[in-house]
Amino acid sequence: MHMNYRLVPNTSRSLLPYLQQANIQYTILISDLQEAVENQTGLRSYRNRRSLSEHNYEVYHSLEEIQDWMYHLNKTHSDLVHMFSVGKSYEGRPLFVLKLGKRSRPYKKAVWIDCGIHAREWIGPAFCQWFVKEALQTYQTDPAMRKMLTQLYFYIMPVFNVDGYHFSWTNDRFWRKTRSKNTRFRCHGVDANRNWKVKWCDEGASFHPCDDTYCGPFPESEPEVKAVAHFLRKHRKQIKAYLSFHAYAQMLLYPYSYKYATIPNFSCVESAAYNAVNALQSAYGIRYRYGPASSTLYVSSGSSMDWAYKNGIPYAFAFELRDTGHFGFLLPETLIKPTCTETMLAVKNITLHLLKKCH
Numbered sequence: 001m002h003m004n005y006r007l008v009p010n011t012s013r014s015l016l017p018y019l020q021q022a023n024i025q026y027t028i029l030i031s032d033l034q035e036a037v038e039n040q041t042g043l044r045s046y047r048n049r050r051s052l053s054e055h056n057y058e059v060y061h062s063l064e065e066i067q068d069w070m071y072h073l074n075k076t077h078s079d080l081v082h083m084f085s086v087g088k089s090y091e092g093r094p095l096f097v098l099k100l101g102k103r104s105r106p107y108k109k110a111v112w113i114d115c116g117i118h119a120r121e122w123i124g125p126a127f128c129q130w131f132v133k134e135a136l137q138t139y140q141t142d143p144a145m146r147k148m149l150t151q152l153y154f155y156i157m158p159v160f161n162v163d164g165y166h167f168s169w170t171n172d173r174f175w176r177k178t179r180s181k182n183t184r185f186r187c188h189g190v191d192a193n194r195n196w197k198v199k200w201c202d203e204g205a206s207f208h209p210c211d212d213t214y215c216g217p218f219p220e221s222e223p224e225v226k227a228v229a230h231f232l233r234k235h236r237k238q239i240k241a242y243l244s245f246h247a248y249a250q251m252l253l254y255p256y257s258y259k260y261a262t263i264p265n266f267s268c269v270e271s272a273a274y275n276a277v278n279a280l281q282s283a284y285g286i287r288y289r290y291g292p293a294s295s296t297l298y299v300s301s302g303s304s305m306d307w308a309y310k311n312g313i314p315y316a317f318a319f320e321l322r323d324t325g326h327f328g329f330l331l332p333e334t335l336i337k338p339t340c341t342e343t344m345l346a347v348k349n350i351t352l353h354l355l356k357k358c359h
Helices: 009-021 033-041 063-076 123-138 143-151 162-170 223-234 266-284 304-310 333-355
Strands: 002-006 025-030 081-088 094-100 109-115 152-157 239-247 251-254 289-292 315-321
Touching: 063 081, 063 094, 063 123, 063 162, 081 223, 094 123, 094 223, 109 123, 109 333, 123 143, 123 152, 123 239, 123 315, 123 333, 143 152, 143 333, 152 333, 223 304, 239 304, 239 333, 251 266, 251 304, 266 289, 266 315, 266 333, 304 315, 315 333
Parallel strands: 002 025, 109 152, 109 239, 239 315, 251 289
Antiparallel strands: 081 094, 094 152, 251 315
């Protein structure tokens, strides 16, 4: 059998003889894990903080930097951007959302986009920032973008799990969950993508607070999930698409996630996914798999995508961005641009599909 290991030098020294002795073939994917982590979180604020108008979209940003950037856009692009908060996190941080679009008429359909439900998936928030940048920079020159922003609103939440994301910068780069405290166990956090009120805590979720897929003590126990669910419920008539960005697997998933069954509007959703994946591939040849989450990735209950669909949002998608495991969650900053460029094509494709009638 052939195995891939991410080895830190110290562990690799002790592990390699064992692997050789057991005659296990192996490939070292990342020879120094600590260095790879430090390259992304290290003291590089001098190259990020030159000025907000020069916000660097090709590096990862801390929560503070992302929120400063949001404030800046709210101030400098008030014709297209409106920033607001849907609530507060467990640790009391505001849950900021950008409403993006031309105030062309009183009522418009909308698209919801969230990134960073899982803290360690840093390419997610990087894409949310990239999407906003592209919208603002190409609105004047790209007819497709102009159409999107004139006919739709976009609600963009660059960091859903703010506490977890902050913790992944300060304490544990591989943290996934929220940071809520459990009274009976010492373990922190709930999987924010297993905490939604749709077949809650069934297959693919865990009742144990120390597990990475812990569903929480009850549905919407996490203030972040409760706040977003409340907002989506309130605007369910307006919001026609829900897009959530994760990593990693290179997949475009649609419902259901909690069961093997075909959604009622399968043909419309499936053709949107097919076209989006082809648009994405046209940039760099990266071929995404697409299909129902349960059969394409795995069965998981209590997900935001299933919840959005069950609550009347007809197009609900979860993207699993690059890569397929070589770098995993430590996707290098050099791959932010190509990843976001190709993903942008898929998102525009889905959005323009929305604006056409599908029967």
